[in-house]
Amino acid sequence: MHEDPRILELRRMRARALEGGGAERIAKQRAKGKLTARERLDLLLDPGTFNEIEPFITSSAAELSSESERFFGDGVVTGYGQIEGRTVYVYAQDFTIYGGTLGGMQSHKICRVMDLALRNGTPCIGLIDSGGARIQEGVKALGGYAEIFRRNAQYSGVIPQISVMLGPCAGGAAYSPALQDIIIMVDKQSFMFLTGPEVIKTVTGERIDPETLGGATVHATISGTTHLVAQSEQEALALARRVLSYLPSNNVENPPFRPNGDDPLRMEEWLNQIVPLDPKEPYSMHQVIEAVVDRGTFLELQSDWARNAIIGLARIGGYSVGIVGQEPSVLAGVIDIDAADKMTRFVRMCDCFNLPLVTFVDSPGFLPGVAQEHGGIIRHGAKLLYAYSEATVPKITVITRKAYGGAYVVMSSKYLGTDVTYAWPSAEIAVLGAEGAVNILYKKQIESAPDPQAERQRLAEEYRRKFNNPYHAAATGYVDDIIEPRETRPKIIAALTALRDKYAPAPPRKHGNIPV
Ligand code: HXC
DSSP: OOOOHHHHHHHHHHHHHHTTTOHHHHHHHHHTTOOOHHHHHHHHSSTTOOEEEOTTOOOOOGGGOSGGGOOTTTTEEEEEEEETTEEEEEEEEOTTTGGGOBOHHHHHHHHHHHHHHHHHTOOEEEEEEEOSBOGGGTHHHHHHHHHHHHHHHHHTTTSOEEEEEEEEEETHHHHHHHTSSEEEEETTTOEEESSOHHHHHHHHOOOOOHHHHHBHHHHHHTSOOOSEEESSHHHHHHHHHHHHHHSOSSTTSOOOOOOOSSOTTOOOGGGGGOSOSSTTSOOOHHHHHHHHSSTTOOEEESTTSSTTEEEEEEEETTEEEEEEEEOTTTGGGOBOHHHHHHHHHHHHHHHHTTOOEEEEEEEOOBOOSHHHHHHTHHHHHHHHHHHHHHOOSOEEEEEEEEEEHHHHHHTTOGGGTOSEEEEOTTOEEESSOHHHHHHHHTHHHHHTSSSHHHHHHHHHHHHHHHHSSSHHHHHTTSSSEEOOGGGHHHHHHHHHHHTTTOOOOOOOOSOOOOOO
């Protein structure tokens, strides 16, 4: 029996679509150690679940109108599939076709999966590998990006949006991810910049390599743009799957509840010794977090940027939560501009996606000094206040040691609307540290004392006795209870259970005006 020629034609066309930019360009891609768009999607999604849509779309650019010059797909592979059995919409830019650059039709394809993701309440994941706006398409390319950016913004907080950066991501290819919830980069392989090295050379004559301009290390340690860095494409795609395991598919769903083998009543006795008696001595809040959450579930984000602050996703008693905290062993856990920005964005992401917030506080306050004041610490710190005040998800705070001044207030303090506030016996809740406080309060008394230094020390000691403990705050209701550190895990799990059905609608408004 002869095959129907129309079926044969479909197969021929399909094979051409699967070729991407052709064997030569695929070989070039492989020579750089990179996978193709479809190989990447296969790794991202549950096996056999990818279904492509619009594979036959071609560029609309007049210059590329001859049949042989037209590539199917227009530099992006789009469709849907499953991750751990949950539907996601995906797009993967194909660098073998016009460098994965964005023209009108590529934009159409990406917008289409974004719209489908929104309509169906599912996450949207982009695998980015692109030279940005396609030069030869002119304003069509720019308008195409605007279409995507608008959707990124309007769908923000409705469905999770994740970008995995797998190559050079220039111009709009960097801006769209910057509007999304999570960015994952591959070390030494992905780069993000608004203007590429070629453009910089033309404008300034300066030669700069992509790694120095916007490699993963730059964005993980200096700019704070990326949340996670992987050592390979495989690891990056696995990380995207892992991130999703903590998130709901949309803002009206609860995050996945995943009980695991870790005993909810587990107590770590050594936590009772972790805070040194000397308040100037550091300890590791990372260790505290790892001890409290379900074993192996803490996924720290932006771990190498603003390291005095800690943010990350975790599970506690199977509940997905957002963890925020200070790291007393880095700059004593002080809050500076970058730390405020880092925590703010994360608090808002958790609030969008119904992730309860668990905050661990040990901070001497905002970083003082001209650089911070001139850099706008008031504005940046205000964002954090705003974010915690605005968040309606369950909020639980544990004050492990210092909660001085602004740090006490902004770090999810009780009257910002926190549901449960615990203090460890080592908590020090005061407007200022002892030395600073007595220098201001008793300036004249110290100066006129026969031995000013001894007098200062005596007064500081008195101040410490009064304020460097949690009982003063507990007596006035500013903390809900004082708990032994080892009890922290069961106490948090009990609170999460009690707060599971929290209902705290915000007053109706178009949107607030966060001091960005
Ligand atoms: C059209 C482009 C392109 C572009 C790359 N190509 N960038 N085509 N428009 N913007 C094409 C190349 O001509 C080449 O085609 C193929 O993609 C691969 O590019 P190479 O340069 O050979 O690859 P590589 O050496 O890996 O370098 C990749 C690169 C570099 C770092 C991305 O090409 C580059 O710097 N491009 C310009 C990046 C840039 O500045 N974009 C900003 C656009 S403005 P062939 O046919 O040889 O395979 C923008 C504004 C958006 O995006 C709005 C923001 C608000």
